[in-house]
Amino acid sequence: MITCKAAVAEEAKKELVVKEVTVGPPQAGEVRVKILYTGVCHTDEYTRSGLDPEGLFPSILGHEGAGIVESIGEGVTSLEVGDHVVPLYIPQCRDCEFCNSSKTNLCGKIRSTQGIGVMPDGTPRFKDKDGNELYHFMGTSTFCQYTVCPEISLAKVNKEAPLDKICLLGCGITTGYGAVINTLKIEEGSTVAVIGLGGVGLAAIMGAHKSKASKIIAVDINPGKFERAILFGATDTLNPLEQKGKEMSELIFEMTDGVGVDYSIECVGTPHLMKQSFLSTKPNGGASCVIGVAAAGQTIDLSSEEVMGREWTGSAFGGTKSRDQVPELVDDYMKGDIKVDEFITHNFPLDDINDAFHAMHEGKCIRAIVKMFDDE
Known part of the structure; x- marks a missing residue:
């Protein structure tokens, strides 16, 4: 057992509590990792805030981490002590039907146990100082100085790469960038609209720029984000609030000579914006990707006429x-x-991790990095 500090979500809608916890040794097929840095993502807040109907408490949140392998369990062959790793909330077993498919990245190997906050054998590795069990989060729980992950949930990375930067590749950057490169496969010369300019949206803009899109429209109601969007490759910006009485899709059509964009990417997570993002694409061959996650029970209504001629897809990681x-x-x-x-x-x-959540809500934070150890 290792005793260390973790930021524990004791109950929904309450701030995290930094406290002493114990972390059990890795069992067969598992790896214990010393987490040195972690990002704070909106998905962590989605669960902490109580909006996630499947949120479990008390739990250790966090899923944008990076660290060093501390110990390995029986049967682990792809990693060894000292390796640098990024924990993965979507594993890759390389063996199941889904890993062998070119159509999806959603490995099904440990989905059932990961979703209920335990390791593949059905038990947790975290306990508080009183011996009470704590739930795991997204199979990663990077808000703990030490975490235990299945071997298939860790990416071995270049030891020369700075862990305080590449931790972000565990979620947000990879999600937005990959939606463009892997999911939509945007072609050179395409026109693109990206709705929502947080970390995921900026990464999508970076992907569109990398794909040599000819027009990249960055959309947000906070104009303070536009300068950074242009840095990442946006060619145009749009604040829908500046033109009352017109929907976002209408404004995007006006910006594209009345034809719409080839591709749109929704990174906010509201049904209205998902629909408007879809309707901003060309009605004869446009494609839209949803990355944002709407609150439970919310739905989108579209007519068959609106759907016909367009493609709609989702993208995870x-x-x-x-x-x-x-x-x-x-x-x-x-x-x-x-x-x-x-x-x-x-x-x-780590002791000030709640300030990272506050900064997120202030609208000025793209990504906050939490240093897990004071002396590293």
Whole structure:
């Protein structure tokens, strides 16, 4: 057993409590990782805020981490002590029907146990100081100084890569960038609209720019985000609130000579924006991708006439085959082919992790990095 600190979500709608916990040794097929840095993502807040109907408490949140392998369980062959890793909330077993399919990245190997906050054998590895069990989160729980993950939920990465930067490739950047590269496969010369300019949206813009899109419209109601969007490759900006009485899709059609965009990507998570994003695409061959997650029970209504001629798809973790492609993204970052540092706007020590959530709500934070150990 290891005793360390973790930020525990004791109940919904309450701030996290940094407290002492114990972390059990890795069992067969598992790996224990010393987490050095973690990002704070809107998905963490979605659960903490109580909006997630499947949220479990008390739990250790966090899913944008990076660290070093501390110990391995029986049967682990792809990792060894000292390896640098990025935990993966979507595993890749490389063996199931879904891993062997080119149509999806959603490995089904441990989905049932991951969804109920335990390890594949049905038990947790976390306990508080009184011996009470704590739930795991998304199979990663990176808000703990040490975490235990299945071997198939860890990407081995270049040891030269800075862990305080590449932790972000565990979710947001990979999600937005991958939606463009893997899911939509945007072609050179295409026109693109990206709705929502948080970390995921900026990464989608980066992907569109990398794909040599001819027009990239960055959409947000916070004009303070436009300068950064242009840095990432946006050619045009749109604040729908500035033109009352017109829907976002109408404005995008006006910006594209009345034809709409080839591709749109919704990164906010509201049904109205999902619909408007879809309707902003060309009615004869446009395609829209939903990344944002709407609150439970919310639905979207579209007529058959609106759907006809367009394609609609979703994307989880950017369609990324996690263990194969995350190391490639780390290498791309090291070569300067993709941006990572530019997403980071705030840094906090673990004891101040709640300030990272506050910064997120203030609208000025793209990504906050939490340093897990004071002396590292």
